Amino acid sequence: MTDQNGRKPYAGPAGGWGSLRSVEGILLREDRLASGNATLLKQNKPDGYSCVSCSWAKPDPDELRRFEYCENGAKATAWEITRKRREAAFFESHTISELLSWSDHDLEAGGRLLHPMRLDRARDRWVRVSWDEAFREIGAELRRMDPKATVFYASGRASLETSYMWGLFARLYGHNNLPDSSNMCHxxxxxxxxxxxxxxxxxxxxxxxxxxxxxxxxxxxxxxxxxxxxxxxxxxxxxxxxxxxxxxxxxxxxxxxxxxxxxxxxxxxxxxxxxxxxxxxxxxxxxxxxxxxxxxxxxxxxxxxxxxxxxxxxxxxxxxxxxxxxxxxxxxxxxxxxxxxxxxxxxxxxxxxxxxxxxxxxxxxxxxxxxxxxxxxxxxxxxxxxxxxxxxxxxxxxxxxxxxxxxxxNVQGQRTVGVTEKPELVPLDRLAEQYGFEPPRDTGMNTVEACEAILAGRVTAFLGLGGNFIRAIPETAAMEAAWPRIRLTVQVATKLNRNHLINGEVAFLLPCLGRLEVDQQASGPQAVTCEDTMTKIHPSRGQVAPAGPHLLSEPAIVAGIAKAALPVNPRVPWDEWVADYGRIRDAIEATYPHIFNDFNTRVFAGGFHRPLPVRQREWNTPNGKANFHLPTSLREDRDVPTDLERPDVLQLITLRSNDQFNTTVYGYEDRFRGISGTRMVLLMNRDDAARFGLADGATVGMTTAVDDGVHRRVDGFRVVHYDIPPGCCAAYFPECNPLIPLWHHAERSKVPAAKSVPVHLHPVA
CATH class of the missing domain: 3.40.228.10 (Dimethylsulfoxide Reductase, domain 2)
Known part of the structure; x- marks a missing residue:
């Protein structure tokens, strides 16, 4: 039952009937109730597919349960195999300016993209284009650019095979600007x-x-x-x-x-x-x-x-x-x-x-x-x-x-096969020998550095292999204002999201097969591979028919752009790789033999863990020891004020709801926290709320409590009294990303410091 402030208190546990009802509910909404349940039986199974949600480990065959999926994994599957489609007529009926007013949920909820699209800026619309035209025009734009001024971003879902091709493409083109979603989290x-x-x-x-x-x-x-x-x-x-x-x-x-x-x-x-x-x-x-x-x-x-x-x-x-x-x-x-x-x-x-x-x-x-x-x-x-x-x-x-x-x-696996801005993490000499070119040796841009370069007008092209980059990053308002100055933006995706509405001068939206779909190539149906959070490499095989006949696989899209942008190199067999992903795995093995020896055999014989000497107490550190490190301060966020120094400041924690995965919002039920029907809430300690004179249900705005010449504000948040430590408050990501300064990031790793953002509250009458 919903209370007077719009909450639905939930007394149940994690899992249980609440989880089961949530799974069946999303399968019903995506018109996949019967077939979706059958598909889920193959999730995280040796002869099935790897979940497209989190990277939690797949059990060994002797420990498998009948159902190897969770509530959020089932939502991710239902979201991808939905019967809903974004036909070409949809884009004729809706301008990009109109779509910018839609919520994150509504943009994605309409279903799968079916055709490659080019931005028609004069008509403010996406218009259908052929694959050949898209590749030719993207390649022509890239050939005119300084490679060092381009960025090739990768979200964490692309397979090892696609990720290897993506990193190789960037280096053949001439840069190490390979930020990925790891830059934002781990x-x-x-x-x-x-x-x-x-x-x-x-x-x-x-x-x-x-x-x-x-x-x-x-x-x-x-x-x-x-x-x-x-x-x-x-x-x-x-x-x-x-x-x-x-x-x-x-x-x-x-x-x-x-x-x-x-x-x-x-x-x-x-x-x-x-x-x-x-x-x-x-x-x-x-x-x-x-x-x-x-x-x-x-x-x-x-x-x-x-x-x-x-x-x-x-x-x-x-x-x-x-x-x-x-x-x-x-x-x-x-x-x-x-x-x-x-x-x-x-x-x-x-x-x-x-x-x-x-x-x-x-x-x-x-x-x-x-x-x-x-x-x-x-x-x-x-x-x-x-x-x-x-x-x-x-x-x-x-x-x-x-x-x-x-x-x-597969965010961890992408790094393993070369999606990184750090050249020291990639066997460049081996790549040079393998493909007959001189790889760039300079450090590329990570996510924060790419954002800084975009704000400064130094980026001419942004290619996104999945994800919703502009929604996931900090400093949202400034980034959205700067983004249209980029000459070329290319997004590979399965569904529409906000980053597809903020575009460069020349823009393309390229729809791809999802991991759950049968990927039929010249040599037959293909399997891909992923690395889970426990360093195990395992296969994934598509189970359902593709959403449409015009979709290409991620490897085919990467190869198509690369062939159009690069000089011919007979030692890089793009077409052969697309025809048979086993050939890509052979190439990965040749580049990383110490990790992927006998790759094609071992991965389909139960998978394997990458070698990790620390499990044998071997320490690959400069001094050959495991090292204690001293903290430099008890303060984790030293460049911003806290309530311990300034009582008028609260530390904002950004978090996800039970009904989302990263920037993908499946619905508006954060069941465990009792939040229903909205994401515009601010969880506050009761004593703090009393101190600020804020009743449960009051409406507030928030501004970032730093003095750097930039005004950052978000509005329309409903106060919810909650069990949270004094001096802290919490609200959802990505709605609060506009409050995070780009410079407020982890020292050395440059991960956005989204778990402690100083804010002032502004009551709204």
Missing amino acids: ESTSVALPEAIGAPVGTVTLRDFHQAECILSFGQNVGVNAPRMLHPLQEAAKRGVPIVSFNPLRERGWERFTNPQNPIEMLTGAETRISEQYHQVRAGGDIAAILGLSKALIEGDDAARAAGREPWLDHRFIAEHTHGFEDYVACARAADWPDLERRSGLAREALGRAAATYARARTAIAIYGMGLTQHRAGVENVRMLVNLLLLRGNFGKPGSGILPVRGHS
């Missing part, structure tokens, strides 16, 4: 982990969950962002494994879960408590919280050794495998408990209790998400979590390790 991980443990990715596999004796989570919403993780979490909780969560908001997935695949639980309403302890850390308080945990561990170790009991720290591991321990201990000892409590928002007793729980476990996994990475000190946050694991030797033994929960289904 680039802090990619910078921090190599320095700390010598690997850029997580070290945990699904089997580690069976042997973990403690699970720690920081800044990650499992019920929305990776719901299939709830299965191993539930199994761990049922066998008595303590799960300790640190997150500003109390998220239902970390509280309790009813397994929709368990008939007894569904019939009886049985729930499993997930978190044994739930600590609501302040936005920007993670460094203080982790340093407090470390201080409590060190003090507990002192007391244990003095009493002749088992130490709390793994001194043998520390001595043999780490560097910087003594300095870190000195830093923790010097930290002042009142300051740690003030910055973290957590009591000393709570941190001590969590530390004691961790100390009792022989093995532990630490899970984290963008609640750690999207801060000014995002890199330090990740390194601090590594410190916590190093103190007890929780690397390189079963049941232990660090687990960054990635977003897009």
